[in-house]
Amino acid sequence: MEDLAQLCIHTITTKPWPIEIAIEKYHAQGVRGISVWRQALDGRDPFEIGKRIRSANMNVVSLCRGGFFPDPDPAGQQKAIDDNLRAIDQAAELGAPLIVLVPGAIPGQSLSKSCTQIQKGIEAILPRAIELDIKLGIEALHPMYADSRSTINSLSHANDVCEIFNSPNLGVIVDVYHLWWERNLKAEINRCGQAGRIFAFHICDWKTPTIDMLNDRGLMGEGCIDIAKIRKWVNDAGFNGYHEVEIFSDIYWQMDQIEFLKKIIEAYLFHC
Numbered sequence: 001m002e003d004l005a006q007l008c009i010h011t012i013t014t015k016p017w018p019i020e021i022a023i024e025k026y027h028a029q030g031v032r033g034i035s036v037w038r039q040a041l042d043g044r045d046p047f048e049i050g051k052r053i054r055s056a057n058m059n060v061v062s063l064c065r066g067g068f069f070p071d072p073d074p075a076g077q078q079k080a081i082d083d084n085l086r087a088i089d090q091a092a093e094l095g096a097p098l099i100v101l102v103p104g105a106i107p108g109q110s111l112s113k114s115c116t117q118i119q120k121g122i123e124a125i126l127p128r129a130i131e132l133d134i135k136l137g138i139e140a141l142h143p144m145y146a147d148s149r150s151t152i153n154s155l156s157h158a159n160d161v162c163e164i165f166n167s168p169n170l171g172v173i174v175d176v177y178h179l180w181w182e183r184n185l186k187a188e189i190n191r192c193g194q195a196g197r198i199f200a201f202h203i204c205d206w207k208t209p210t211i212d213m214l215n216d217r218g219l220m221g222e223g224c225i226d227i228a229k230i231r232k233w234v235n236d237a238g239f240n241g242y243h244e245v246e247i248f249s250d251i252y253w254q255m256d257q258i259e260f261l262k263k264i265i266e267a268y269l270f271h272c
């Protein structure tokens with residue numbers, strides 16, 4: 001058991017709630033961290049939302065998400081870069097220290113080509129991130145998304161990309177849902193930990209069976225991931241930040257969101 005001091009929730013987790021409600025409800029339950037998804041900011045002034053979060057005595061942990069760099073067409077690649085530059089500005093206005101980068105992939109385009117485009121995209125936006133003091137965290141996604149969401153599918157690969165740039169503003173996201181299966185996970189966590197590159201730690205669980213590749217994530221304790229063990233590895237590797245609950249679930253989005261929020265806190269206290 002431990003308290004809620006390091007608990008953060010992603011706004012996508014309670015997708016039915018507008019961000020104003022999410023802030024109010026998270027705060028009322030004692031949650032201190034919030035990661036903001038960009039769609040939650042639609043039609044809103046990021047600066048005002050940041051102010052609202054801080055006046056609830058909460059912290060913005062990250063802005064989700066940037067990335068999706070690959071595109072078969074150079075104009076599309078530039079569009080992705082421009083959108084990421086906007087995300088960096090948005091993060092600065094919001095007061096988010098970190099942007100989560102989902103690298104991207106294009107069905108039918110070779111993984112190596114996509115990887116080159118991802119690296120070019122990072123190269124194009126990193127100076128702006130440094131200028132505004134925003135960190136960029138590469139989130140490797142589970143290999144089931146290698147076709148259309150990420151050609152970076154292991155922490156090992158994300159670490160390799162970070163080493164190419166060797167910038168204090170570029171690091172990794174350790175998301176248990178995407179990485180729990182990785183053979184040398186502990187060693188790879190140590191590798192980025194020693195370099196000071198673990199920027200965030202995301203939690204949820206892997207259900208058996210998983211009935212939807214995108215929107216059937218489980219509550220902590222509901223699946224097969226040993227979250228406490230991975231948490232210990234990231235802690236031992238020097239990470240002492242938030243534990244961010246990120247659950248996409250058609251099932252939970254249909255629930256009463258207050259009940260769901262209470263279940264999240266219960267599951268967090270018991271299983272993490």
Ligand code: ZN
Nearest residue numbers: 139175202246
């Ligand atoms: Zn994540």
